[in-house]
Amino acid sequence: MRNSWIIALREVKERIGSRSYVLFAIFGPLIILGLVYLLFVFGGNEAEKWNILVTDKAGILDNKLMPHPDPNVTYSFANDYIEHTDFANGKRYQQYDAMVEINEKVLSNKLSYVFYRTKPSFNLQAKVQYQVERRLEEVMIQRFTDLSVQTFREIKQPIKFSFRNVYDPYDQTSDVRTWVGFFFGMVILAFIALFGMTILRSVTSEKSNRIVEVLLASVRPQQLLFGKLTGVGISAFIQFFIWIIFIGLGLYLMREWMFPSIYDASSMNMAELTDNGRILSVQEKLYAGKEFNTIVDLVYERVNFGVMLTFFVLFFIGGYLFYGSFFAAIGSTAGTENDGQQFILPVLLILALSAYAGYYTVANPESELTGWLHYIPFTSPVVVMVKLTYGYAAGEAYQIWLSLIVLLLSAFFCLSVASRLYKNGVLQFGHRLKLQHLFKWLRK
Amino acid sequence: MLSVEHISKSFFRKQALDDVSLGAEKGEIFGLLGPNGAGKTTLIRIINRIVEPDNGVVRINGAIMTRKHLEHIGYMPEERGLYKSMTVEDHAVFLGRLRGLSKQDVTAKLNYWLDKFEIGDWKKKRIEELSKGMAQKVQFICTVLHEPELLILDEPYSGFDPINTELIKNELIHMRNQGKTIVLSTHNMKSVEEICDRVALIHHSKKLLEGRVADIQEERKEGLYAIRFRGNMIAFANALWSGFEVVDTENPSDNLFIVRVKMRGENTFDDLLKVLIGQVKIEAAWEVLPTMQDIFISIVQPKLTEAL
Known part of the structure; x- marks a missing residue:
């Protein structure tokens, strides 16, 4: 454990010291804040005069x-x-x-x-x-x-047919909010893809510069793999926390300084509301509230960031370990760095399909397929994030924990397979990776 | 100190080691010889517990080796690497801590070695700023930082210029004198003769030879003697008559010759000197022992021919 921790700390130090990491920590939140700003400015109807x-x-x-x-x-x-x-x-x-x-x-x-x-x-x-x-x-x-x-x-006045979910008659979980879940899921996938590639590069570079043999004379392959995954994972978390702080601070400053009238009652067209209020539908009332902005409302009022972030962290850990084991296994078994990148394509494709699964869940939250995708470890991190925004009925909360347990068990299974491949493949150099190599090294 | 007993290892259909046993005593430099692909690196990896043997055991001081023993072993592989973006100091701290040292210990020992090699100003340099030879020196320091009882070096001189080769060689001799055990895998036969106390030769996954360097040379000597003299070669040849056989001759300068001679019948080295004294001016005479290079080739070459 001590050695894994030493390896993890080295990984953290190397990642955090790299220029790309610093740039990503600064520009990532800035880009997100920029997009949010644009949505604030153009997402509502108060912007154009x-x-x-x-x-x-x-x-x-x-x-x-x-x-x-x-x-x-x-x-x-x-x-x-x-x-x-x-x-x-x-x-x-x-x-x-x-x-x-x-x-x-x-x-x-x-x-x-x-x-x-x-x-x-x-x-x-x-x-x-x-x-x-x-x-x-x-x-x-x-x-x-x-x-x-x-x-x-x-x-x-026509008769208004208002379609309501019987479990959510007051429409507390609107479609708009599910996109926030989708966004969280996409952040998980983006971080997995980004830091998964970091794992791949880290393993292949240790192989290509041969330091891995020196390390293996001190630590077990499993310890080395675990330390590496932990180190890269911690760097990802630090990156994520920097994002949270920057974005949180940015949103606060936007609300206080750039859009101070967002929730100021005086900026609403109250006369319009009161004049016609009696005969207006809910949507018309909202429409008449001239300063109403659905994006602002969504960001500041309707998302339960506490719950979302908690499950984000849990599913991020599960998803990262699950997918990370694939990246590590491919990195350790590949003969060259290019070789590894070829084999990583299917994993990236699965990540893309997982993103589509999240989109599918937004559109079909109750379908049978969504039910399955909710438990499949490849797709569960993003699907659960979307489902969370719809909310789980009382008595169904076990589903989210069950999905998490399935994800974590799958992650540990994949890690054990990956460490076997890692152990047998990491000292093989210069070959062209074939599937039969993987089967051979799995049997050893 | 180190005892390897009946080690066998195969990688799928390829036999890498076949029932290999050997041992290195405390305070000796043990040379592990063999052509490329003989199985030396596999054996070294097994000793370092990087690879598990199919059969056999490794013992350290009589006890079956465990991972705990790794803290007392220093290993420098042939294909050695360093993290290019790390500084020399960070690298040493990282590897030293993996070998069980505290950060303070590593820093103190690193300073000692940097001073000893007169490279104190490298401490904060990143590895990528160093030349290959400089990086090799850092690698050597990282290997011995935790003062291992057993040092295993795979081709330790590769990448070093003659001055640094000498530096490392002297360091190894110094460590041996301190009672450390050193296992050295090398193709450099000259260095084997110079510093190895005992050697083992592995070829085609089997151990073919093991023993003290002097003993092996003694066993394989062919009764050859060399005479360096000034004078006339014809006079030299006439003096020998039929009791001796000239094997080869060198003529480094006008009237200077080095001749290698083989005894015939019951003739001895003394007899050779007796017939030559007065005929030529003898400057030196010595018994010619086979070099480790000759022995290596004589053992490996027929095997290679057989294999072809």
């Missing part, structure tokens, strides 16, 4: 659209017809991002063109359409019916 000119020659809209101004969209009215070419090139129109054309026959032909300079997001398109439609609706109600707007809208 549009200045729109409404051309309404017939004065149908009566120069108004909404009772209260929208913080993101400003409407100006022109009671004239403007050619879209004039709008495109005319100096006086350059301040407008788009032009909404309300023709004289709009109440009958129900057609309106919107000319934009840069294409707006779907959210903004929907918002403009929603606001113009509602104003036209008011006009039509006044012209063609004796009903009040409120009564008309009550009659017009």
Whole structure:
């Protein structure tokens, strides 16, 4: 054990001292934070601000659209017809991002063109359409019916079919959140692939520079393998903790300094909410809360990071040991470094399939195949992470522990096979690795 | 000290060692000889418990060897490597701790060796900054750092220039004088003659020869004597008559000759000197013993021919 620890410490020191490790520790979290920032900025509908000119020659809209101004969209009215070419090139129109054309026959032909300079997001398109439609609706109600707007809208309301999971009637585990599970699973796979390759390189370089024989004169092959896996694993964990600290700190700073209004009630369009609140559906209420951002909500409120990180660590350890044994076995049995990289391709392919299994679980969380993938050690680290976000019903929590036990038992089995291959293969040099070598060394 | 008893080892269909027994006494340098592929490295790996034998045992001071004994063994393989990115000091600490030393012990002993080899300024250098010969020196230091009772060296001189070869050789002799046992696998027959007390020759997985170097040479001598003289070669030949046979002649300078002579009949070295004195000016005369190189080739060559 002492010797394994000495070997592990050497691995940690070498990894942490390497330039690539430091760069990965710095730029990895920065890239993630950058992506999160972009999602914050563009993921919600508060980001774009549009200045729109409404051309309404017939004065149908009566120069108004909404009772209260929208913080993101400003409407100006022109009671004239403007050619879209004039709008495109005319100096006086350059301040407008788009032009909404309300023709004289709009109440009958129900057609309106919107000319934009840069294409707006779907959210903004929907918002403009929603606001113009509602104003036209008011006009039509006044012209063609004796009903009040409120009564008309009550009659017009379609029956909403809200599909709810009987075990989660309040939709506490939304589809969006499962992507967080998928993300965690992908981080596990990415770290396994990255540090698995580190194991492979470390073993093959020890073979190629022949120091392995010196080491084996002091330690057992199993101790050497275990020390190496532990050392690389600890480096991976240190890397991961650096990520957690950087990303956590980054998210905190973003919330405090860059997006201070995220949860500020004053930034919500409360008037819109209260005016129409009584007759709006839940989704419409959310839509009316102008500053609402699903990504922000997801990151800061809806993910239980405590549970996710706990199981992330457990399944990372299991997955790392499981896959790590493959990388170590291939590294020790390969004759050359290139040889090893060829044999590693199938393992990387399995990792890619495992990523697909995670995606499949997001789409089909309850399917029979997902049930199997949940226990198969190749796929369980990522599938369990996704399933965790759906939550386990009371009485089904054993499934996650069972999956973990299966993963750990498989990891120990693979480690014992890998150490046998390691012991017999690590002193073989210069050969071209064939499957028969592996079978031979397994039998020895 | 070291006793190898009836060791056999095969790798699938290939027999690497076949019932090999040998032993090295405390305070001696034992040479392990043999052509490439003879099984020397396999035997060394078995002694170091890197490879397990199919049959036979290794004993240290009479007791069956266990992993615990490895702490008292220093091993420097032929294909030796170092971690290129580590400094000399870190490397020594790493390998020293694996051999059971504390970090403080390693540092103290490392300083001793670096001072002894006058390479104190290498301590903080990374291995990749060192030349091959420098790295070999570091490797040697790492091997002896824990003051092993048994030192096993596979081709210890490879990569060393003559000066460093001499340095290592003197160090090995010094260690032997301190009572350490050294097992040396080498193709350098000159060094075998110079420093080995006893040798064993392995060929085709079997031990063919074991004994003291002087005894082996004595057993295999062919009654040859060499005379270095100044004078006339014809006069020399005439003096010999039929009682002696000239085997070969060297003529390093004008009237200087070195002639190797074989006795015929009952003639002795004294008789040879008697017939020559007065005929030529004898500068030196000695009995020619076979070199270890000759013995090695004489044993291995026929076997190689048979194998072909």
